[in-house]
Amino acid sequence: MSDQKELSDISWKAFNALSLKEKGDYFRADGHTLIAQQFSRGQLEALCTLATRIKRINKRREGANFLKTLLSDKRAMLYFAQPSSRTYLSFNAACQILGLDTMDVRDTATSSEVKGESAEDTLRTFSSYADMIIMRHPAGGFAERVAWMMAHTKREIPVLNAGSGADQHPTQALLDVYTLARSFEKTGGIDGKHIIFVGDLLRGRTVRSLAWMLTLYKDVTLYFVAPDSLQIGQDILDLLDQAGTKYVVSQDFASVMPIADAIYMTRIQDEWDVEGEARTTDSSDFRIGAEHMDIIKDTAVIMHPLPRRKEISTEIDNEPRAVYWRQMRNGMWIRAALILSTFGREDEVNQYYDDYKPVA
Numbered sequence: 001m002s003d004q005k006e007l008s009d010i011s012w013k014a015f016n017a018l019s020l021k022e023k024g025d026y027f028r029a030d031g032h033t034l035i036a037q038q039f040s041r042g043q044l045e046a047l048c049t050l051a052t053r054i055k056r057i058n059k060r061r062e063g064a065n066f067l068k069t070l071l072s073d074k075r076a077m078l079y080f081a082q083p084s085s086r087t088y089l090s091f092n093a094a095c096q097i098l099g100l101d102t103m104d105v106r107d108t109a110t111s112s113e114v115k116g117e118s119a120e121d122t123l124r125t126f127s128s129y130a131d132m133i134i135m136r137h138p139a140g141g142f143a144e145r146v147a148w149m150m151a152h153t154k155r156e157i158p159v160l161n162a163g164s165g166a167d168q169h170p171t172q173a174l175l176d177v178y179t180l181a182r183s184f185e186k187t188g189g190i191d192g193k194h195i196i197f198v199g200d201l202l203r204g205r206t207v208r209s210l211a212w213m214l215t216l217y218k219d220v221t222l223y224f225v226a227p228d229s230l231q232i233g234q235d236i237l238d239l240l241d242q243a244g245t246k247y248v249v250s251q252d253f254a255s256v257m258p259i260a261d262a263i264y265m266t267r268i269q270d271e272w273d274v275e276g277e278a279r280t281t282d283s284s285d286f287r288i289g290a291e292h293m294d295i296i297k298d299t300a301v302i303m304h305p306l307p308r309r310k311e312i313s314t315e316i317d318n319e320p321r322a323v324y325w326r327q328m329r330n331g332m333w334i335r336a337a338l339i340l341s342t343f344g345r346e347d348e349v350n351q352y353y354d355d356y357k358p359v360a
C-alpha cells in the first residue's frame with residue numbers, strides 16, 4: 001500500500017489538527033504550494049537553479065520563444081482578493097514567460113460573491129476553467145481550505161498561495177531565499193549567516209515564512225528586531241526551537257547592524273490594526289538610511305519585500321548593498337521555476353540548458 005498522503009483521504013477536521021510539517025507532506029504530494037514548511041532544502045536549491053536557468057535562457061529570443069511553448073497547453077486563474085501589484089504582476093509575468101494563459105479576478109466585488117456566493121463556490125467555479133489557481137486571500141488558512149476542497153470535489157488542480165492573511169507568503173520566501181543564495185554565492189552561501197529582520201514582525205507574513213525556510217540552513221542566526229508590540233509570534237520562535245535554529249529577540253537595531261550579513265526591513269502593517277487596539281507604534285528606531293552605511297558590513301545586503309514606507313531611506317537606493325529591487329525581480333524567475341516544476345516540466349528546461357549552455 002502506498003504511504004503517499006493525499007488530501008482526498010483526510011477529513012478537514014483531522015487535517016486541521018496536523019502540524020505544519022505534516023500538512024506540508026500532503027501539499028507536496030498533491031502539487032500545491034501553500035506553506036513554507038512544505039519545502040526541503042533540496043527543493044529550494046533545485047528551484048533556485050531552475051530559476052537561474054530560465055532567466056538565462058530567456059535572455060535570447062530563441063530561448064524566450066522556447067520557454068513560451070512549455071506550458072502553452074495550460075491556463076492559470078489568478079484570484080487576488082486582497083490588494084497586490086508586485087505579486088500579481090510577478091506571477092502574471094512568470095506565466096507569460098512559460099506561455100501559460102491567465103485569467104483573473106482582482107476584486108471580489110466583480111464576482112458572484114456579491115450575490116451571496118461563498119468564496120469556496122467561487123473558486124470551485126474558477127477551477128473548471130483553469131489548470132492552476134494562484135490565490136491571495138485576507139483569511140489565513142483559506143488557500144489550504146481551497147486545496148482540500150479541490151481534492152474532495154475531484155477537481156485536483158494545484159493551488160499556489162500568493163499570500164494568506166498575516167500568516168504565510170511562501171512564494172515571497174522562495175524569492176527571498178533565491179536572493180540570499182545569489183547574494184552569498186561567493187561567500188559560502190546562506191549557511192552560517194546572520195540575518196536580521198526589522199519592523200512589523202508580528203503581522204509580516206513574509207518574515208514568518210522566510211524565518212522557517214531559513215531553518216533549513218546550517219548555523220544561521222536570526223535576529224528579530226521590533227518594538228515589543230510588533231515582535232515575532234511565539235509560534236515562529238517555537239518552530240525555530242524545534243529546528244534548533246539560533247535566534248535573538250531584540251529592540252536594539254543599532255547594536256546588531258554591524259554583525260548583519262542580511263538586513264530584511266519590513267513596513268508597519270497597519271491594515272491589520274483593530275479599532276481600539278491599534279498596534280502601530282513609533283517605528284523611527286527601526287529604519288535604515290545613509291547614516292548607517294558605514295556601520296554595516298561591505299558584504300551585507302539590505303532587503304525588503306516591498307512596498308516600503310519610510311523604513312528605508314530612498315538615499316540608499318543606488319547603494320550596491322541595497323538589493324530590494326533585484327529581490328523583487330527575482331520573484332518572477334523563481335515563480336516561473338515553481339510553476340514549471342509544479343507541472344513537472346522542468347526536465348525540458350534542463351535539457352535545453354545543457355544543449356545550448358546560455359551565457360550568464
Ligand code: ASP
Binds near residue numbers: 163169204206305306
Ligand atoms: N508585499 C508583502 C506582502 O504581501 C509585504 C507587505 O505587504 O508589506 O505581504
